[in-house]
Amino acid sequence: MQGTQQQTPPAAYTPTDRTVPTRSPERAAYDRELVHAILDEAYVCHLGFVRDGAPVVLxxxxxxxxxxxxxxxxTGSRPLHMAGRTDPGLPVCLTVTHVDGLVLARSAFHHSINYRSVVVHGIAHQVTDPEEKRTALDALVDHVVPGRSADSRPANKKELAATSVxxxxxxxxxxxxxxxxxNDEPEDLALPHWAGVVPVxxxxxxxxxDAGLAPGTEVPGYLADL
Amino acid sequence: MQGTQQQTPPAAYTPTDRTVPTRSPERAAYDRELVHAILDEAYVCHLGFVRDGAPVVLxxxxxxxxxxxxxxxxTGSRPLHMAGRTDPGLPVCLTVTHVDGLVLARSAFHHSINYRSVVVHGIAHQVTDPEEKRTALDALVDHVVPGRSADSRPANKKELAATSVxxxxxxxxxxxxxxxxxNDEPEDLALPHWAGVVPVxxxxxxxxxDAGLAPGTEVPGYLADL
Incomplete structure (x- = not known):
């Protein structure tokens, strides 16, 4: 890598000991675009950290x-506070999951769901650079509704100070x-139970x-794209 | 408590240090029926545990x-294996979340989502009693599709042995x-940005x-209740 030259990231993340599942490894994927797409489609993640030796998932x-x-x-929330106090950062696991279908097999054992999930392991650090903080807050708003950050009042100094990222x-x-x-067993195929997938x-x-919108305020077009 | 007499559980769970949120405690609830309803409506939970000192959320x-x-x-999956090896059990945090709405405020700061979540802290133990295991597996199938366990082939000995609960x-x-x-600030109410809630x-x-259903197998009525 030379100086500040921008590198194109490789097309896939490199598997590690803890990103290779012990079960069903054929379902694992490391493709960067796929990971981004799964992350961008969800509204909430589940953030795990360790507090007093025990796991917490929020x-x-x-x-x-x-x-x-x-x-x-x-600034008072637990993981954000801990990430700020802890040097060098707070070990976290951030997980995002979509349920795409219910898989009803003829056998109870082969019932399953169709899903897409992403698991991120790493160390979370508090953002201290004001510019990065603003960029992050815009990204948070635009993650929920793309295009929304440009159509709302930006955070003021007091609000920025009250927010940790x-x-x-x-x-x-x-x-x-x-x-x-x-995926039923061959010997179960003739059983009289309905089997198939229910899309979710x-x-x-x-x-x-909201009550009291300024007169003439219409539903913005970007909401139609959700 | 006398002998094996069944007690009616109290109407609410007792708050503890770690179930009282540091932020927005007014949003916390301990009502047992509410907790059950939130748990029963979701398809997946996010299970957190600690592995080699770091959090894992699956x-x-x-x-x-x-x-x-x-x-x-x-039986080979990581948390299930760990719960079996660890005496007295595996500390876990199990979290379930529903997103009910996107809250678009006039200010970026007051953007939010409407949601319902349940967080369970505790120690997970492997189920060894065969009867409890069967009951648990029926509950797992019926959780996804109520009524389904009675309309599928029950697990056989080999399948039971391959499954940990x-x-x-x-x-x-x-x-x-x-x-x-x-919840916008009073001074923001006249801003020209649309504000409101998008239900999710x-x-x-x-x-x-599935291809190859036995002739005459119709879509079961319980799927209409999903």
Whole structure:
């Protein structure tokens, strides 16, 4: 690597001991674009950390900027506070999961779900650079509704001071997927039970405007793209 | 408590140090029925445990029988294996989250989501009693599709031996919820940005039958209740 020259990241993340699953390794994937797509589609992640020797898993919003994920919260929130106090950072595991289908087999044993998940291992660090913090907060808003950060009042100094942001680089990353149909045993195929896949997805209802919108304020076009 | 007399559990879980959130404690709830409802509605949980001092968070299916959650997996899967090896059990944190709405405020700072989550702290133990294991596996199938376990071939001895089940009792439990509308600052109300809530829900597609269903096998009625 020479100076500040930008490198194109390789097409896939490098597997490590803890990103190769012990079970169903054929379902694991390391493709960078696939990982990004799974991360970008979800609204919340589940962030794991260790507190007093025990695991804690909390749902939280997140944003992505290139190869970095950002999580934000109040300066008083536990993991954000811990990431700030702990040198060199807070070990975390950040997981995102989509359920795509219910797989009903003829046998109870082969019931399953179709899903796509991403697991990120790494060390979370508090963001201290003000510019990076602003970029991260925009990414967090745009993650929920793409295009929204440009159509809202940016955080002011007081709000920025009240918000902590932690960053987690995408280095030790894996996706895991199950797709497709039913895998019953050959001897079960003649059983009289219905078998197949029930697709599961996410739906968005009609936007419900806040009372007291400024006159003439219409539902923005970017909400139609959700 | 007298002998084996069945006690009616109290209407709420008792808060502990780690089930009282440091932030937004007004969003926390301990009502037992509410917790059960949140748990019963989701398909996957995120199970956290500690491995070599670092957190691991994996998505997995689960079932509930009264005040006990069950998670299953291959005998080789990491947390199940660890729960079996570790005496007295494996410390875990099991979290379930529903996203119910996107909250778009006029200010970036007040963007949020409406959600319902449950966090369970405790020690997971391997289930060794064969009867409890069968009950747990039925609960796991019925959790995904209520009524399904009675309409599929039960696990045979070989399948039971290949499956590990761990149990986690509902003792140290909390729910956390955000509901309602936008909480903008009074001075932002006249801003020209649209504000409101976009409802988010889960949708089920048309069941896709497996090739080679026994002739005359129809889509079961319980799928209509999903």
């Amino acid at each position: 749902p939280t919003l997140y944003g992505r900027v290139g190869e970095t994920l950002y999580v934000h919260g109040s 932690i960053r987690l680089d995408l280095n030790e990353v894996s996706a895991k997927l199950r797709t497709g149909g039913v 997805g996410r739906s968005h209802g009609t936007p419900q405007p | 998505p997995t299916l689960y079932g509930r029988v009264g005040e006990t959650l069950y998670v299953h997996g291959s 761990i149990r986690l009792d509902l003792n140290e439990v909390s729910a956390k919820l955000r509901t309602g509308g936008v 829900g889960r949708s089920h597609g048309t069941p896709q039958p």
